[in-house]
Amino acid sequence: MNQINIEIAYALPDHYYLKSLQVAEGTMVQTAILQSGILQQFTDIDLRQNKIGIFSRPTKLTDLLKEGDRVEIYRPLLADPKEIRRKRAAEQAAQANKEKGVQK
Incomplete structure (x- = not known):
């Protein structure tokens, strides 16, 4: 089976995680995330809660x-x-109303 090159990305407020890996052609997004090891490194990621995208498009x-895809794991909005x-x-x-009152 052919291998494809992909990336897994996860941004935090002060730094980001980006890992390149090869997976079998036809691999699902979830399988690639599991293979990357990111869930062990960042235990706050919950695939049932976090939204996922490929190049900023929800997925x-x-x-x-596909070859060259960047899987992005998004943090919940605060x-x-x-x-x-x-x-x-x-x-x-x-503020504008306050300034009007001062000008009278």
């Missing part, structure tokens, strides 16, 4: 890998981006 654990934007807009509006 399933059962998808088959905060909802929409909520952060909403809060920032409210703070800016409050």
Whole structure:
């Protein structure tokens, strides 16, 4: 069976893990992750919870890998981006109203 070259990537706030490996052609994403040893190195990864992608495109654990694929394991968001934007807009509006009051 032919071998293909892939990478497994996992980013942390202060550094990232990137491992190149060869797997059999037709290998599923989950199998490659297990073969990489990353789950032993980073015990916070839970394949039932963490989202997975190939080059920033969401993928399933059962998808088959192709030559050159980079499997990315994403960490859960600590905060909802929409909520952060909403809060920032409210703070800016409050600041603008405060400045208007000072100019009177």
